[in-house]
Amino acid sequence: MRDAPRTAPRLVVRVELGHGSIMGPGKADLLECIDHCGSISAAAREMGMSYRQAWMLIDTLHQAFGRPVIETNSGGRAGGGARLTSLGKRLLAGYRTLQAKAEKSTRHDLEAMVRLMAPLGERATRPRR
């Protein structure tokens, strides 16, 4: 499942894989979308990004993991398609597990942080510099 409509506050978990490669919620959603849609272009459309953007995000994962996370099937009557490789599936599942554990372990701390926010009627004027 993709993320529910974003309501605050929300924990966002990213894994810095080295050399500037990051696995985070955007790439997880994109992999999931490719898995559902069966093509990069349909997934890109659903995510509101260009095919090129989607491909570049996927390519950073190819670079980070050294092997493809999706396999494409160009040509044929269906006009080509894409699906997750075994690596892509394991990466997506691994990220979702990691995300769920991080959310679960920090739920009370997140709530405590929200309680630090002043109610609307008690908000101070911001200091100026």
Next chain:
Amino acid sequence: MRDAPRTAPRLVVRVELGHGSIMGPGKADLLECIDHCGSISAAAREMGMSYRQAWMLIDTLHQAFGRPVIETNSGGRAGGGARLTSLGKRLLAGYRTLQAKAEKSTRHDLEAMVRLMAPLGERATRPRR
């Protein structure tokens, strides 16, 4: 303590507070630095950012929490200083706790993700589009 020199992989945890405000590792480091340095300008210098950048980051927290996270003390022989308010201290401590719990709960999943990365000698040529 500030983060150790960054080595991959690393879990990064951000809290989206709503209205575009985010509490993450950069702001936590900045608050910590102000706490140590006793001034925004010294903290900004240590973090390699301008005073204006540092102030804007702090201001997003003021907006999100509706109350100041630092208090400044302009003038005087010391040329002004800054320190964390009680809210600022609680926010910083709360974020560090949350970060530590997230890291602890996901350690094995992070290691499993790293094991998905192909060793250097076994890296495939990236597909092209």
